[in-house]
Structure formats: C-alpha cells, structure tokens
Amino acid sequence: MRVAFDVDGVVADLRSVLVREAEVLFGRALSIAPDVDEDHPLEGLNHRERQRLWRRIATIENFWETLGETEEGAVARIAAVASTRRWEVLFLTKRPATAGAAAQTQTQRWLSAKGFPLPAVYVVRRSRGAIAEALGLDAVVDDQLPNCLDVVADSHARPLLLCRGAAVPAGPAVTRAAPVTLVRSVDECLEVLAAMELRLTPALRVISDLPAARSRRSVRRAPIPRRWPRFQE
Numbered sequence: 001m002r003v004a005f006d007v008d009g010v011v012a013d014l015r016s017v018l019v020r021e022a023e024v025l026f027g028r029a030l031s032i033a034p035d036v037d038e039d040h041p042l043e044g045l046n047h048r049e050r051q052r053l054w055r056r057i058a059t060i061e062n063f064w065e066t067l068g069e070t071e072e073g074a075v076a077r078i079a080a081v082a083s084t085r086r087w088e089v090l091f092l093t094k095r096p097a098t099a100g101a102a103a104q105t106q107t108q109r110w111l112s113a114k115g116f117p118l119p120a121v122y123v124v125r126r127s128r129g130a131i132a133e134a135l136g137l138d139a140v141v142d143d144q145l146p147n148c149l150d151v152v153a154d155s156h157a158r159p160l161l162l163c164r165g166a167a168v169p170a171g172p173a174v175t176r177a178a179p180v181t182l183v184r185s186v187d188e189c190l191e192v193l194a195a196m197e198l199r200l201t202p203a204l205r206v207i208s209d210l211p212a213a214r215s216r217r218s219v220r221r222a223p224i225p226r227r228w229p230r231f232q233e
C-alpha cells in the first residue's frame, strides 16, 4: 500500500513555533487557530504581519529542523508500522524555503532524527490530488479539509482528515457521504490504514499473515492451470 502523510499539523508541530515567533516579533499574545499551517496562518495577525512573520521565519537557519512532534513518537510509530506492513510512505509538504538547507533536506533530516529512516519527501507546489493520482497513492493523510477535498476531486486515493481535538470541520464533505475519513490521532490513523489495507488486498494479507511454512505449503498446493495463457505477440 502507498500512503502519503502531510507533515505540518500531522507529525510536525508548526503551530507552537509560529505562535512563539509571532509573539516575540509583535510583542503581544495571539490566539491559536487549531488548523494553522503554511497555507492557513495565525489568527490575530493582519496580512502585513503575516508576511513579516514568514520573512522572519525565512531567515532562521534550518527552521524546519527546530520543530517538535504533534504527538510524541508519532514519526517512529509510522516508521514501525510501515516497515512491518511493507507500506511505501511519502511525506508531502508545502513548506517554503528558509536559510540553510533546502526545505526538502531539512524535512528529511527532521524525519530521520525522529525515527523514520530514509524518508521520501516531496515539496508540493501544485495540487496534492494530482500528485496522489500520478503516483497511484492509496491514501493521503492531511490535517486540512481543503487538501482532503483536493485528493477526492483529483485522485482515486482515500483522504484521511486528521482532526486532533478540534471541532469537526463543518461542510458537506464531512457531514455527508463524501469519502473523507476523520481520525483523531496518528495512532487512529494507522489503525484505519491497516483496516483499509485488509480490504484492498485480502488475499495477499491472508497469505502474509500465515506462518511461513503454511504459506509455502498453500503455494505448493495451488492448482496448476492445464494450459498456460497465450501471450499476445
């Protein structure tokens, strides 16, 4: 199974660092929006202040490596489940450049330091849905409803909306039958993905869940076709 995880708001805690930087820069306490990320800046800042904040962030050397995790150990847990279940994992992010290494390199180093060896990171410039379709992804995990709807509109991947402790976003996509699955934590997300994998490839999972000897025996007992199918020439 191929799964893409958004970074900020899903595994990386951008919000706390942005609030800290903004309060130092503007000298006042700020309200914290639950869904802040690089596309949805802090409440309580006007347009000019937001631009100033992002200009300040851009000067911080390797800023993206200074963030904490949204849930302690979440990256390592994703790595462990992906390794056990042999998932192919891709991290998607829209992070802008800062001083120091490229945003992709900073993100790779950060994921590696948090326990995901050899992370594949793609810095998105256009539609996440188009990427999901082009890469044949099975699922995309994101903390932003618009990104999930983008995946619904442009791909066959299943979007999982990570809505951690915040109110469920209003809208037809979540309240009606649109295929956006709500999850509350990275752990719940991994459980949903595992259940989804069982539905995607039931035969493969049954074989891989069997002890090695039994699965080898079942392969030997598989009926041999009387005639091999002809290949088109």
Ligand SMILES: [Mg+2]
Binding pocket: 006, 007, 008, 009, 010, 037, 142, 143, 144
């Ligand atoms: Mg995000």
